[in-house]
Amino acid sequence: MKCNYKIVLAYDGSRYDGWQKQGNTDNTIQGKLEAVIGRMLGEAVEVCGSGRTDAGVHALAQTANFHGETSMTEGEIKDYLNRYLPEDIGILSVEKISPRFHSRLSACEKTYLYQIETGKKANVFERKYVYCLGKTLDLERMRRGAALLLGERDFKSFCSNKRMKKSTIRNLISISIEEKGSKVLIRYRGNGFLYNMVRILTGTLIEIGLGDRKAEDVIRILEKKDRAAAGPTAPAQGLFLEKVEYKGKDS
């Protein structure tokens, strides 16, 4: 009988074309997983992720699930996948879960982390995991701007997908901005995020932190419902999908 398996995984997105599987020249996280899991099961499989991550974006704990029949235990599946997946994709856990669990539809909250280096050069060991801005940020200004973004709002101005036909309303639960040495870490928690939303929010908060924009500008940006009103899309390499949360019996 087929079971539903929930997997939690980390990846260094640097050399991948993002999460979502593409055509023939596949170099995606989903593609790598489906190839290895398909080999393990002896049949083609679809691996469903909690959401796509863009090319170059990392994950500390992405969640995915797949249905398959195997005599292997959860621990054996984890070991098999870690052995055959590349070094930059690591399986943190595998567990059998309710057949109804769907990593995307069941997700209720996600947390993203964005890392900015304010020094002139990033720590050599972290260079692929921060956006090296090289300038000082006024965190109080950024926090004032961030506070105005919270709650259930239409984030159309913070979405790169121009042909987005579904709702662009999301609930942004919290934004925390903290210093760690010469880095600034921004954590976004919400019930869902639009295409490029975290990176555009970050680009806009950086403009506020640099003094190029007022904190109160975000009110006008939200009202415009136009991508052009917001700041630039911050680079992918500073972004991590940190956590995906599920509630109740489907988690």
Next chain:
Amino acid sequence: MKCNYKIVLAYDGSRYDGWQKQGNTDNTIQGKLEAVIGRMLGEAVEVCGSGRTDAGVHALAQTANFHGETSMTEGEIKDYLNRYLPEDIGILSVEKISPRFHSRLSACEKTYLYQIETGKKANVFERKYVYCLGKTLDLERMRRGAALLLGERDFKSFCSNKRMKKSTIRNLISISIEEKGSKVLIRYRGNGFLYNMVRILTGTLIEIGLGDRKAEDVIRILEKKDRAAAGPTAPAQGLFLEKVEYKGKDS
């Protein structure tokens, strides 16, 4: 007038052929530094390091020095070097120092760090900076073996250079072995280290930790004064030059 500049730098050694400059196909840390500093000064320069690091070995704080004449301040030199050096070499500090300071000859103590992953797969973000052993180590056994290595001794058995004509006596001041999650970190502090010494010490301590060798074996290994008596050379990628210390007015 020429001044003597002390520089402290970090590097990710993954893609380099080690510290020491080589012939025509130079891909070394020293070679990269000499090229950029030479361009800055407008003349060829020799950059002297506190010691060589092997191909693939990293540095958290290597120390080097060079003599040169420039109107630039120490801060300007630091910024220039960080701008023109590759992303995986970072200058942490630049300071004018006594003309007598010599990064190798004036060094009195060095600390090396070796990182071992005991889990089956390394954290994806640390994969280039640990040796993934994938087996559990008995740290108490390793500590007993380490204690027998301390002090001023002839470490000839722990040196890869067969044609070593100079003294192979070194003072190994301390070895600390600690757990950090699923990693084991070994720190070696001494007045100097022979070619591959830290990696051979580590390979030997790992054999002890795996139960393949007794802790007391190290006494016999030291007595033999033969490289073949010791354990294997642990991989370069887990090794970091962590600190170089200087005393008194030359530091």
